Each structure stands twice: as structure tokens, then as C-alpha cells.
Amino acid sequence: MAYGFYLYGIFPTPGPVGLALEGLDAQPVHSHAIGDFVFLYSEAQQKRYLSSRKNLLGHERVLEQAMEKGYRTLLPLQFGLVIKNWTSVEEQLIVPKGEALRQLFQRLDGRREVGIKLVWNQEAELEALMQENDLLRAERDRLEGKTLSMDEIVRIGQSIEHAMTVRKDAIIQTCRDRLNTHAVEIAENDPLPSVPGMIYNAAYLIPWDAEPAFGQQVDQLDTQFSGRLTIRYNNFTAPYNFAQLEAE
Known part of the structure; x- marks a missing residue:
């Protein structure tokens, strides 16, 4: 029936x-x-x-x-x-x-949607931050084994959070610099809560014939951030992000 x-x-x-x-x-x-x-x-x-x-x-x-x-x-x-x-x-x-x-x-007409999702390992990125940031590493080592006050915990936590945000934003900006110029339109979406460590989720409307060049840029990003990021690239999908009627 x-x-x-x-x-x-x-x-x-x-x-x-x-x-x-x-x-x-x-x-x-x-x-x-x-x-x-x-x-x-x-x-x-x-x-x-x-x-x-x-x-x-x-x-x-x-x-x-x-x-x-x-x-x-x-x-x-x-x-x-x-x-x-x-x-x-x-x-x-x-x-x-x-x-x-x-x-x-x-x-x-003549365009296709492709999508990028960037996922990083927060623990590995935090460890890399400590190795590269002398001030944060020294602060951590100085306080290790001590009983910290709430103010100290908050201050250190804020410093680390800020430094991690700077690292994340730098990665995202590098992605934008590489990919946005190849797109007719870009739709930046919220990271998926179901995917731990996702820091960027974007869709691009590009000419159909431009996909090989776009995919090459994705490969270069993958090489540049090898060991830091997992890049999920969808090069063939229906254009959900760019086929929405405007609400009246």
C-alpha cells in the first residue's frame, strides 16, 4: 500500500x-x-x-x-x-x-558543492603547544606538584585556552586562504557535536571543472598539517548548502 x-x-x-x-x-x-x-x-x-x-x-x-x-x-x-x-x-x-x-x-548551473571538515587531536595539540610555548611550559613546570588556588587554576586555564584558540584560528585561516579563492560561494557551518575535535565545517560552491584544482589544495593542506589534522573532504554531494529558498 x-x-x-x-x-x-x-x-x-x-x-x-x-x-x-x-x-x-x-x-x-x-x-x-x-x-x-x-x-x-x-x-x-x-x-x-x-x-x-x-x-x-x-x-x-x-x-x-x-x-x-x-x-x-x-x-x-x-x-x-x-x-x-x-x-x-x-x-x-x-x-x-x-x-x-x-x-x-x-x-x-555548472557548479557543484564540495565540503571540508577539519578534525584535530586536542590532547596532541595541547602537548605540542607546551613544547613550543616556553612561557606556558615554564609556568606549568613551576606549579607542578603544588596545591593551586582557584584563581591560579582559572588563570592558567584561561592562558591555555587562549593559546589553543590562537592555534585553531591559525589553522582555519590557512584553510580559508587556500580554498576560498577557488569558490563562488562559501557556507561556514557549526562543527558537528557528534565529532570530537572538529574545529571547522565548511561547504564550497565551485565550478564543476574546478574540482581537481580544489582537491589539489586540499591535498596540500593535508600534507602541511600531517599529524595535526584529519581532513574529511567530500568532493561529490548534492548542493544542500546552496539550494535553500529565502524565507519571506
Whole structure:
């Protein structure tokens, strides 16, 4: 029993043709055109989809496979969007937001999203700080084994925190200096709380053909900060960070 249609993304006409893709619940993926827009969808087998890892990856895989087959300009829709009929889509999205959608397609045409996440080992970085900062190391050694007052603990903690922040900001700025000039737009997001040690999380909108040069800069950063950072680079993803309608 189908509960309606599960939507994955929107493409400009003529949109994807003849794709043999499998969507959520192993359902075949189809396309449906409304005016200038083509929706990628499958029949929904559930009233509501839980945001499990399997479902989230399944949603993203449909869009990425469409992009791999050459349909690169798309507006990815948020996970879990189930509709009862196409009339509601036309009335609630196409009619009031049609022009904004067309402008987004123009903005994304010929461009792709890539993403960077920087993760450092705080303990190793703190030890490196102590080795490189003579004043902090001397202060630590001088007080080692002593009973410290609360004021002393706070003062030392603040000094270390400030020094660590300076190190972190220097790494982030180096990343910006290397990568930002290659991007048309940049979206800096909050670090993910679920990833300990993440200090930077950014997405870049770049021309499709510019990815090799961008990836080379990432490799150079990886070499420069070897042993200090883990760099997570996603060079192929739907443009979630740059396909958002502005709230009215």
C-alpha cells in the first residue's frame, strides 16, 4: 500500500530521463514534470520516514546517482518529504515559489558543492603547544606538584585556552586562504557535536571543472598539517548548502 509520493529533488526541464534507480523501500524512482520543474520521486511505503542512517544514505544516493548520470543541476529536497498528490505541490511550492526556484537553478548551473571538515587531536595539540610555548611550559613546570588556588587554576586555564584558540584560528585561516579563492560561494557551518575535535565545517560552491584544482589544495593542506589534522573532504554531494529558498 502506497501512502503517496516520496520526493528526492527538483530538476529543470527536461530533467532526468530513463533513470533506473532504486529509492527508499527498494521502490523504483520516477520523474514527474510540473511546468518548468521535474520532481524525482518514488512511491512512499511509509507514512513517515525515520531519519536512520540507512534512509538518509538512500535519499542522498538517489540524488548522487542522478548527478553521476549527467543531471547535475538540481535542488535537493529535505529528507522525509512525503506528499499525497501533485496538486498540493503546485499550489504550495510551484505557484508561490516558482520564480525563486528558477533563480536557484541559474545560481547552481555548472557548479557543484564540495565540503571540508577539519578534525584535530586536542590532547596532541595541547602537548605540542607546551613544547613550543616556553612561557606556558615554564609556568606549568613551576606549579607542578603544588596545591593551586582557584584563581591560579582559572588563570592558567584561561592562558591555555587562549593559546589553543590562537592555534585553531591559525589553522582555519590557512584553510580559508587556500580554498576560498577557488569558490563562488562559501557556507561556514557549526562543527558537528557528534565529532570530537572538529574545529571547522565548511561547504564550497565551485565550478564543476574546478574540482581537481580544489582537491589539489586540499591535498596540500593535508600534507602541511600531517599529524595535526584529519581532513574529511567530500568532493561529490548534492548542493544542500546552496539550494535553500529565502524565507519571506
